[in-house]
Amino acid sequence: MLGSMPHASASTAITISGLTKRFGSLTAVDDLTVDIPTGGVVGLLGPNGAGKSTVIRMLLGLIRPTSGSGTVLDHPITNPEAFLPRVGALIEAPTMYPKLSAERNLRSLARLAGVSDGRVAEVLHIVGLTGREQDPFGDYSLGMKQRLGIAAALLRDPEVLVLDEPTNGLDPAGIVEIRDLLVSLGRQGRTVVVSSHLLAEIQAACDRLVIIKRGRLVFEGPIHELLTHTTDAVRLAPEHAGERDHLAQILSEAGVRAVPDGEELVVDGCQEPAALNRLAADAGIVLRELHREHQDLEDVFLRLTTTAA
């Protein structure tokens, strides 16, 4: 079983300050500054090549930063020996020895980490692999490999858990199971950092988000804050389709940028839809539709990562 953690304090589990990593002429991570508080589930989002894996590897001591600094559990990331015994990680695809059984793979890692063999059975039970532990790792499905990778990350009963795409390859039931596991780990006071491309999963499991693009920070904060602040697109449609461009002209003269979408117009960043209605009415245009558009995380993510610098 997983032990309970002290209640989450206001302390910071991970700090990143001006972290930069260059590979030759490529800047993978560019002056990134982020604080991740202790306890809860934090989503690390970004399009392919955003630098998520490089950030994770720097946090785990696998890659040295070019410049900048960071701490994990109050220890500098340049001294991973000090904090890694309290950290569990699944980095990119789960990798183990294909001809060895799952149980022997885990026992080998347990020995390396100084963890008793008894813990192996516990983590196998947690991820639902009891009964399949003698199968060779190479015979496992992607979902089972993913579960085994999470089991390996849990071996040391970590305070900080870093999981790169943990639900990759899982079936819907498996995704829900792992999501519930992550949420329960976060509620126990552990800090869970999870990167995923399944935005709905991130939205369901995470309390906070860190969004990066081209190695730079785009957003950091509670997920509700991101969704609240960005649910401000307004869609409006004139009663007569031919009035669309005239309405766009009027709005433009009032300093409002409206983007045509079919017979309608979409206004981003609008705090007062009533003001749009007033402008249309003053110009003698009757609106047949005026409503705020609900944006989910996917909409926001796509907007941030396709337009933000």
Place this chain on the structure above:
Amino acid sequence: MNRQRSRPHLQKENPVFASFRSELLRFRTTARTGAIAMSTLVALVTIFAFTGVEPRQEGSRPAPGAATDASSLLAEADGVLGGLILASSMVGIIALALTALSVARDFELGTIRVLLVNQPNRLRFLAGKLAALSAVVVASVAAAAIVAGVLGLGLSGSTDADTSAWSASATLATYANLTIAALLWGLFGAAIAVVARSASTAITAGVAYFLVGENLLGLVWDDAGDWLPSGLLDALVSGGSPGVAYLTAAALLLGYAVVATATLSTVFARRDITD
């Protein structure tokens, strides 16, 4: 501050020993493969060596060729291990391939990431891994020596081999030299693998250099065998050669071992893990 909590499942163990035990758990197949490969090779060479022996007549000149070389070898004090001595370079190549494969495979599979997250002190991890690989090489050479010895003793009675000079102390000394030589081959293999991070590249580079490269160098440099690793390893196994004394060969090989270890450790400790 983040508070640490007690973890009853954590054990206090020397990290190098923990790494050694962890690697041993994975190396059973490697050890079996190494022992079978070396033993099979040595068995074949031993059988050919003994069955190729021709009776030497008083006053006659030795017949040319391998059989003659084998005859002289088998008549030495350590002749019971003649098959192993004749195959020592190939046994060394097997040791090189085993270690190169085991080290490079972690980079190829990506398991190095998981391993170093569980033991972030890279030098301690490496020390444990090399210790485990050394155990595999020692066990494989021991298996090959047993095969060579048993076949040598068995075949000596049924052939014309001269065994009058055979001695246990000389045999043990040669066995020790063979083991040390195989360990050095293994160390060179590990060093090449850490630099190459690819098993096929490491094995190809190792075999190409030690079996071909040094021989080619010998064509342009007469004393190459007295200074370069492969020639020195042969001299070590033979207890010295006409060009280089045993202790000189051992001292030079120690120097090569220090360079290989320094390269291996520095590259492994400092390189980013991007695999």
